[in-house]
Amino acid sequence: MDNYSSPFDREVILVQNKTEKVSLKSFKEEIRATIDVERLITETKIILDVEETSVHRILEVGLIKIIGRAFDVNQFKSTLCISENVPKLKETFQSLTYDDNGFFAYDQSWICVTGSLPFLSQRLTGIICLANPVNFGDNAAEIRFIIMVLVPIREKGTKNAFETGRTFGTLFTSAEFRNNLLQAKKASDFLTIVRRRANDLLNGGNTLDRIYSVDPYAGDKIKLTFCKGISENFIRRAKFYLSDFVDGVKGPNTFRKTLATIFFLYFACILPCVAFGVLVDKTTNGLIDARRAIIGQAIGGLIFALFAGQPLVIIATTAPLCLFTKAVYEISQDFNVDFYTMFATVGLWNSFFVIIYALFDVSMVMKWCTRNTEEIFAIFIFFAFSVDALKDVVGNFREFYPGFGCNEPIVGYMINSSGQLIMNVGQSMETTNATLVNVTNLESFIYCRPQSCLLFVLLMLGTLWLALKLFEFNKTPYLGSTNREILSDYALPISVVIFSAIGSFLFSAIETEQFKFSESFTFKMASFDSLTPGSIVVAGGLGFALSLLFFMDQNISAALVNTPYNNLKKGSGYHLDLLIVGLLNAFTALTGLPWMHGILPHSPLHARSLADIEERVENGCVKQVVVYVRETRITGIIAHILIGLSLYLIPYPLTYIPVPVLDGLFLYCAFASLRGNSFYERFLLLITEQNSYPPNHYIRRSPQKYIHYFTFIQIAQLAILCFFGFFGSPYVQMAFPIVIALLIPIRHLIVPKIIPAKYLRAIDGYH
Numbered sequence: 001m002d003n004y005s006s007p008f009d010r011e012v013i014l015v016q017n018k019t020e021k022v023s024l025k026s027f028k029e030e031i032r033a034t035i036d037v038e039r040l041i042t043e044t045k046i047i048l049d050v051e052e053t054s055v056h057r058i059l060e061v062g063l064i065k066i067i068g069r070a071f072d073v074n075q076f077k078s079t080l081c082i083s084e085n086v087p088k089l090k091e092t093f094q095s096l097t098y099d100d101n102g103f104f105a106y107d108q109s110w111i112c113v114t115g116s117l118p119f120l121s122q123r124l125t126g127i128i129c130l131a132n133p134v135n136f137g138d139n140a141a142e143i144r145f146i147i148m149v150l151v152p153i154r155e156k157g158t159k160n161a162f163e164t165g166r167t168f169g170t171l172f173t174s175a176e177f178r179n180n181l182l183q184a185k186k187a188s189d190f191l192t193i194v195r196r197r198a199n200d201l202l203n204g205g206n207t208l209d210r211i212y213s214v215d216p217y218a219g220d221k222i223k224l225t226f227c228k229g230i231s232e233n234f235i236r237r238a239k240f241y242l243s244d245f246v247d248g249v250k251g252p253n254t255f256r257k258t259l260a261t262i263f264f265l266y267f268a269c270i271l272p273c274v275a276f277g278v279l280v281d282k283t284t285n286g287l288i289d290a291r292r293a294i295i296g297q298a299i300g301g302l303i304f305a306l307f308a309g310q311p312l313v314i315i316a317t318t319a320p321l322c323l324f325t326k327a328v329y330e331i332s333q334d335f336n337v338d339f340y341t342m343f344a345t346v347g348l349w350n351s352f353f354v355i356i357y358a359l360f361d362v363s364m365v366m367k368w369c370t371r372n373t374e375e376i377f378a379i380f381i382f383f384a385f386s387v388d389a390l391k392d393v394v395g396n397f398r399e400f401y402p403g404f405g406c407n408e409p410i411v412g413y414m415i416n417s418s419g420q421l422i423m424n425v426g427q428s429m430e431t432t433n434a435t436l437v438n439v440t441n442l443e444s445f446i447y448c449r450p451q452s453c454l455l456f457v458l459l460m461l462g463t464l465w466l467a468l469k470l471f472e473f474n475k476t477p478y479l480g481s482t483n484r485e486i487l488s489d490y491a492l493p494i495s496v497v498i499f500s501a502i503g504s505f506l507f508s509a510i511e512t513e514q515f516k517f518s519e520s521f522t523f524k525m526a527s528f529d530s531l532t533p534g535s536i537v538v539a540g541g542l543g544f545a546l547s548l549l550f551f552m553d554q555n556i557s558a559a560l561v562n563t564p565y566n567n568l569k570k571g572s573g574y575h576l577d578l579l580i581v582g583l584l585n586a587f588t589a590l591t592g593l594p595w596m597h598g599i600l601p602h603s604p605l606h607a608r609s610l611a612d613i614e615e616r617v618e619n620g621c622v623k624q625v626v627v628y629v630r631e632t633r634i635t636g637i638i639a640h641i642l643i644g645l646s647l648y649l650i651p652y653p654l655t656y657i658p659v660p661v662l663d664g665l666f667l668y669c670a671f672a673s674l675r676g677n678s679f680y681e682r683f684l685l686l687i688t689e690q691n692s693y694p695p696n697h698y699i700r701r702s703p704q705k706y707i708h709y710f711t712f713i714q715i716a717q718l719a720i721l722c723f724f725g726f727f728g729s730p731y732v733q734m735a736f737p738i739v740i741a742l743l744i745p746i747r748h749l750i751v752p753k754i755i756p757a758k759y760l761r762a763i764d765g766y767h
Helices: 031-043 055-067 073-080 161-171 175-183 187-202 228-238 241-246 254-283 290-307 319-334 339-359 362-368 371-400 439-445 450-475 481-489 491-506 533-561 574-591 602-609 634-649 659-672 678-685 697-701 704-726 736-753 757-764
Strands: 011-016 020-022 045-050 091-098 104-106 110-117 124-134 143-152 410-415 420-425 428-435 611-618 621-629
Touching (some): 055 124, 175 187, 175 611, 371 704, 371 736, 450 481, 533 602, 533 736, 697 757
Antiparallel strands (some): 091 110, 410 420
């Protein structure tokens, strides 16, 4: 489904007794499967929410329900288990997932138990759904579903225990199917989901539940074509366009997930948008301000959500784009050219190059963009958000905290009978003849407000702490599972609202920094009368550098959304998305609205917010696996409509959101970008005791020294990226996009000379 995905293709097989590989049953071709499945589903007994934790007791509960009459429990146990006293099952089916490198993992959430008994006259089947995961032994540490298949010992071959177990095993290989079963509240709902799965397989559904198709551009050579990628993206995504809306409202828990994601996107997009708008307002002398930034975000985000090939990608302006805007303003002053004219010229050059990249399928080079590049860039985003937050803290302390730069460290003051202000400056008392008229006059004398600094830190760290705690709340035993998940889904909006209320109302006596908005807005189309040949050439150079930033940021954001971990089914739209971004930014450039492209970590967090997660135990480690993502346009569309409507919330209640709460949101996004980042995990290994290393795939398949070599190489690349990204001179920062692009050839030309290919594939591959 991807034109240049990482080489990853899942293959799911069945294993019997954990030793013998068994092919999946083809419901479309094997006639017995077609005949059997409806009869089996109709006759299967469903036992939901079983609270037992003992293997023997679970089997006994299942047998009582399935057989429905008096029987000798021990006789059945001796058939299903090695012995009556040992809870180890004899004949079982499970599924194995292989990738193209031969690495595999057991699906440990289900197991099919089979047995042939001489005293049965017909097949008996049942499915037990456990209330909580139960350990059934090796490679079955968190079983939620037990399928029990009991058949007469003389049953004919097409209906024996092996074939019946194979039928049920094929049904249960889909993680999305199992996740849907967990949402069923009644046995009838449970059977409806089973029937739907069987019908999908019968009608040619993908039995192997594969995620990524074979790469049509596989190989080392790249052949540029004209519009081939765009047309393929458009044709592939067009057939899913209606489902992009339907999938946002149908299915278990979908409405709750969709609503929570809309609020997450609203807060995660509008607050940084306002912050960057305030920043650009300062650097452009008010020519682009926060109000204009909100309008640009609403229009651009809405258009992209409606027409993009991958609607889970979120576009917005970023800190590097703010730096480019600042450079354009300074250069326009040097050339004595109107800012809007120079801004439009640079933006049009940028759009020209971006559209060329899209038309000629240049995004195919991203086939060489491995996790190395994606993870380095994600860590850079972590530092970018953290630096933005810390800059505000430092600036606040310099302005208001005694000893950090604020003038007149006033300890106290009093007003005498003549209306004069007597100030305690250090140890001496000084009298000023200024007559106090109101509080504003008083504040002009009192520069230092250490309480404001402390409240700033409290609100920022409090927002971060509460958001992280609520996000992880679904891992606690408190409240019900549904309530835990709701709190986790709404972690960010709840945190922003609570600490905004604390800052603006509970501590209303302490002044906090708040957003400032312009009084009005007018669209102003750029005029090109003041351009000179020199300014056009300089604008072209800036536009080309900017296009490289657009190309890398947009594609890396899309790659992290389309990662195999997210288990997406509808495919990507890299070329189409790049074309839409190019056209969209031509419009924003002409109208003086901020530029925008795909951003991190909002894009992968968007996909994660719409996902159902399954926890698995592999080699003693708990691993979160995405089993289903609701691939919908609804969240992006509604969130950006709300952002547009927020113009009516200016100045209130938006000004009730203090700046430190925004910084807490920045830090939350920074820490959220670390989840699942193997670069971060491998960095922690450098300070981790060796006997505490997790037994994950690269530790088991690569020597320790090569793992650390690769980590040090990434640290060096990250340091260079941070140097260019955070350097004080805007002209040095212009080289930042080129440095990002150089990460790809470094990975493929230099790193393989240090680390052998097979170990590099294990460390830097998708598993």
